Amino acid sequence: MNRIFTQKLNKNGLLFGDGAMGTMLYSRGVFVNTCFEHLNVSRPELVRQVHEEYAATGVDFVKSNTFGANRLKLSRYGLGEQTEQIVSAGVKLARESCRPDMMTAASIGPLGVDIGSYDKALRAKAAEVFAEQVKISADAGADVLLFETFSNCDELICAIEAASASCDLEIIAHMTINDSTETDYGSRIDESMRCVCRYENVAAVGLNCSTGPAAMLESIELVRGAVNKPLSVQPNAGYPRNVDGRTLYMCTPEYMAEYAKRFYEKGAQVIGGCCGTTPEHIAAIINAVRPIKKSVTYKQPAIKIPAELAERLEPAPLETKSQFGAKLAAGEKVISIEVSPPRGFELSALIEKAKLCKDRGACTINIPDGPRASSRLSAMVTALMIEQQCGIETILHFCCRDRNIIGMQSDLLGIQATGLRNMLIVTGDPPKLGDFPDATAVFDLDSIALIKVIRELNRGIDIAGKSLGRRLELVIGAGANPAAAEPEREIQRYRQKIDAGAEYFVTQPVFDDESLLRFLDAAGGSVPVIAGIWPFSSLKNAEFMANEVPGVSVPERLLERMSKLKSREDAIKTGIDISREMISRIEDTVAGFAVSAPFGNVNIALEAAGL
Structure with missing residues (x-):
């Protein structure tokens, strides 16, 4: 198995991921009804610019612009036949924007269909869709797979199993929650994460999207007590608010940085951002947490006091x-x-x-x-x-x-x-x-x-x-x-x-x-x-x-x-x-x-x- 992610995490003890892609594209005038993943081929310079801005903050990995780049979702835009081109271009754009020591994480989101173990045909079709996106991502040079914003544990497990059969890359597995520390399907997040941890190719588990950093802090404690894998968190920049017809996320970079310190103190080893976060948020997070990590791991000097002097x-x-x-x-x-x-x-x-x-x-x-x-x-x-x-x-x-x-x-x-x-x-x-x-x-x-x-x-x-x-x-x-x-x-x-x-x-x-x-x-x-x-x-x-x-x-x-x-x-x-x-x-x-x-x-x- 390709364990570059685990090797870097073991070496550094802490890894930083980038922030939102959609937020950045939206801020540059891309309409919300646009297929953001298609920009990998229609406006690659714009996507590359966003990646480069995140890379400049000092992150350890950037996410490809491929969250919804699966055949099922792309078909809704009439782009299903371009799946390989869009996914491959997305991963390569992220890789080309990285420093040599940085990793590229292939972003893979849910399919948006209700997958249950009782519907074997639907599950098999979903596995086929996931497997296609995973294989294209691996062939294009992804270093790790990032499954994010899953609210259905069955669907996430389906994606993990499909990945295991398609490539040798490790997985960061993220689920999303509500204010009651449950998924939208009513499952407790700690129980769901415990099921996900059974898979060998899952290198880290955690939470992303859905809530701001304050609400996520309580949930990460539940997950920490239930799993034996490194923890990863990528919160939104607070709850979205509608201001003059625009959807805005109100958390400041400094606010996010303060909570990032608390995530680290709670045991998170992979920290990044989701909706509403920008390079400014990520830079503040890195500047706040990386020095604390250094001070925590520094071996404090032992002050040896000769007894006669002390007396x-x-x-x-x-x-x-x-x-x-x-x-x-x-x-x-x-x-x-x-x-x-x-x-x-x-x-x-x-x-x-x-x-x-x-x-x-x-x-x-x-x-x-x-x-x-x-x-x-x-x-x-x-x-x-x-x-x-x-x-x-x-x-x-x-x-x-x-x-x-x-x-x-x-x-x-x-x-x-x-x-x-x-x-x-x-x-x-x-x-x-x-x-x-x-x-x-x-x-x-x-x-x-x-x-x-x-x-x-x-x-x-x-x-x-x-x-x-x-x-x-x-x-x-x-x-x-x-x-x-x-x-x-x-x-x-x-x-x-x-x-x-x-x-x-x-x-x-x-x-x-x-x-x-x-x-x-x-x-x-x-x-x-x-x-x-x-x-x-x-x-x-x-x-x-x-x-x-x-x-x-x-x-x-x-x-x-x-x-x-x-x-x-x-x-x-x-x-x-x-x-x-x-x-x-x-x-x-x-x-x-x-x-x-x-x-x-x-x-x-x-x-x-x-x-």
Whole structure:
């Protein structure tokens, strides 16, 4: 059997497929009543262009434009006699568009007829149709067969058996589901996938189409528990909506990327997209998941601590490390104002904002490190200049994305040497498409591993287990997301961060106090938690937080409240009111608040904080 797919999957551990062909062709003016597969011969340059755009994102395989290129479906367009020409051209176009190291997956869809084991004649005819398309695809150079969007398990099995008798290619077998985790024929998806896994030539199983990524996440868990094959997912970009007579898929690339990370965490080893997805969606998925895969598979450095050194160097108490640490240790409420470093190198405006925050009574200035994978002035330099020129402490975010372990230790030693003390350790957002589309991520460590490193540095032991002679005195903070889509996993990581050495937490912006209270009650622990607060400045800003920022949940009632406002002034005032209401509801539960300054406007943040 030709096992190129399995060999690549075993080697890489994770493979990325492309996105929708029909969506791309439709966006280029091809009418929906056109036979899209016939474009392989009538407009090959258009199909090739789509393949090349997907290939440029860095996928591991592209799908041929042959989903409905079987004799039965083509006959409806009067093209049945051109089946071989259309299928062969489709596979060759995909192959010619690929890099040498990429695979071509022959896309094969259902026939659209009700195949049951009771109708032997119909089943035999279906097998003949599938076998023809499979053989043409294999002869044209396909590396793997992708059976997708099947809702009838009997029909999928018929296709698999026909493929087994026609060629030696492996199969990725996809079914489609509804919101009840069932097929359109009422079968449980886990039971259907269990039947499909019996076939040797099936190399991976999973789901595609039908629902958006959120609904598919629950179903993939069911499948994972039922099968012994690698999992593959290719969701739509959400549910289609009709806008001015056009069918549109509303999920943004960033939204898809966030769910792709969750699919990977749930065990998916093959990830791509279906209806509504574009090269932008696929690029975002790859940029989000590939660095995480690297960090997960990286062997974390073992920090060997000689017993005599560990006994001799005790970490400094929290209350002695900084004024901020002393307030946390004493149980005093802390107010931090978050301001991002500038994109250039001019700091005078930011210094004035920091002075204003100090004069109004803020405890610290919170400095993000490359927020949303952007390139800005060094967060460490920004924090140092603020502390030196304004006399107010900072909380320095420290991101795992941009440094290897050698660079991390060097920077941490530098932070100690310059007098900075308060840290917030974050794994970091993977690089996104934007100003630096070719940027790579390091991710030698994630936030939990880095917290462990700093804990040992605070005992005078470096990453290699050698004595530094003196201990560092850094206050170790970590992030938490009370509204995480997977609360159990977030709680687990929260506890792991405490065990690793976290001394306080700062949450993602909180817009739903009930989610925060549930999270804190379930997580337990005595480590201070500072709630993130984001004052809306407009409806557009509120919608951006709701739809574009991973890990943030904005209740519909708040969006509706913001939508009723007519002026910018009313929007800002209402945003401040919403933040104050949130602070009032949770102030007895948390250690303080980290209030963001929307678009750098610290006056809004100070008003929201009541300063």
